Amino acid sequence: MSNSAQPILEVRNLSKHFGAVRALNDFSMTIAPGEVVALAGDNGAGKTTLIKAISGVYKPTSGEVRLEGKPVSFSTPQEARDSGIETIYQDLALADNLSIGGNIFLGREPMTKKFGFLPVLDRKKMSEAARDTMALLDFHVSRMDAPVSNFSGGQRQAVAIGRAVYWNARLLIMDEPTAALGVPEQRKVISLIHQLKAQGRGVIFISHNLQDIFAVSDRIVVLRRGVLAGERRIADTTHDEVVKLMVGG
Template structure:
């Protein structure tokens, strides 16, 4: 597996700025992400975390600076354009259809079709089921019924479905927004395990969380934002909870 220290960044954000009217939400923020690396974004509410990930993922256009993906400058007009490049964002609400199966959620909006009798289009449900089985196996994820509606699943299982959808479509960078929020401790551990699996597969992960314990459990580096600016960047091995809190609040 490629190690972060020996590889070029898969994602390189260089001095990116973003304004909303008179509010400067991002003030020349830079960060890099390597394959097989987990970088945490930390900061209080209003620090600029959401604006940064939305600028990376095509929701907002940057007003200044540059974003490079796999060494090439990119500018995504839409989230679909970012996904086509291999950048997937998993928001806290997961955007799953609770009444549909894992396979149907993986292909939501991109359903495979086969021709019955040579002309009648029908959903290729066997292909969707097989994709669900293979994708969940890659995450070491097991449920008793892959065809069950995902609304019956636990919070951690639903996170796995959202992650599975991203990796099925060959995401090279996953942005995970508060993936352990509102989960019990066992479910948090499952999500942490999933993130470690993704890291071992060589994917780059941006991990946003208010939970410093989770950040220290899965991340290689922490990028701290404060009031739209880069307050600091630390390797997990070289910092502490107290130092990160001081960077966040400016103490």
């Protein structure tokens, strides 16, 4: 259990400049196992730059990212994913025509040898993985083999989260996961995040919806114009205080 004290993620003095524009400046944060940290801030506050710097899309100008105590530097999002950082964007990069299993293994399909000839897709393994993963998230659909285009927004979120869980993501970065969903669907996503937390994963939760932030997060980190405007434990703050931090009141 000695590991529980070590943060999953440490961001130390991270900066990202685009020419003269300081999109992110000297920013630090940590995320512990089983902790949900909300990132809030207006558009242009630096939230997207931060997650892209953590997840291998941008190379930071300066500063350091540590994953489970080790300094990491990713050249691509795939490298970040292979190390256990999974980013789930709003537009959900799912293949509509494929099943849950097909989406979990997208680009990493398991093969099996048939009669020693050509390798073929191991469909059994794919459907078992889909079933087990979705059960872990307490998520039930009547047809596991249906194409995900048949699914609702909340169900699609579950598939994207399921994929991250199957590949054992330690840290999930979720960009506006409840936007464009109805209230029951939003609740489903919130409960999925609680499941991730219970499994000891770290979650960065980006949202404009303060109600959702307060429903699911342990801490909230507010960015304003690329710098840390403030950090609060959810238990010790209010919507008003968070809004003030965001707008600089």
